[in-house]
Amino acid sequence: MIAGIGVDIVDLERFDRAIARTPKLLTRLFAESERGLPxxxxxxxxxxxxxxxxALGRADVVVASDVEVxxxxxxxPGLVLHGSVAEEAAARGITRWHLTMTHDAGVACAFVVAETDDPAGGSR
Structure with a gap:
């Protein structure tokens, strides 16, 4: 059963400027395994x-580096969750994540589906 969906889009130029302006964003936002990518x-x-x-509906529990692609x-692409993000997903009964990503024409986009085995959708 679907427990949550989420989508986001990022402007590549704006993102590149933000990283160039604040290099520490790389360590704040990304797991070590992700940092050397283009x-x-x-x-x-x-x-x-x-x-x-x-998809979780809880920005207060998400630390970006705790979500690893x-x-x-x-x-x-798949997701590995750590820390409070993994705890929140487990508390909601989320057992599977589906992820697709793309980039073209100056933007990057991702779509996520969170699934639970609970027929009620894992809602609280």
């Missing part, structure tokens, strides 16, 4: 983190 990949991952916030065995 700017379009970082922007797509940031959009994914924002989409997770929307990792490839699965086929190279498709």
């Amino acid at each position: 700017i379009h990949s970082l922007a797509a991952r940031f959009a994914a983190k924002e989409a997770v916030v929307k 990792v490839p699965d065995e086929h190279g498709n």
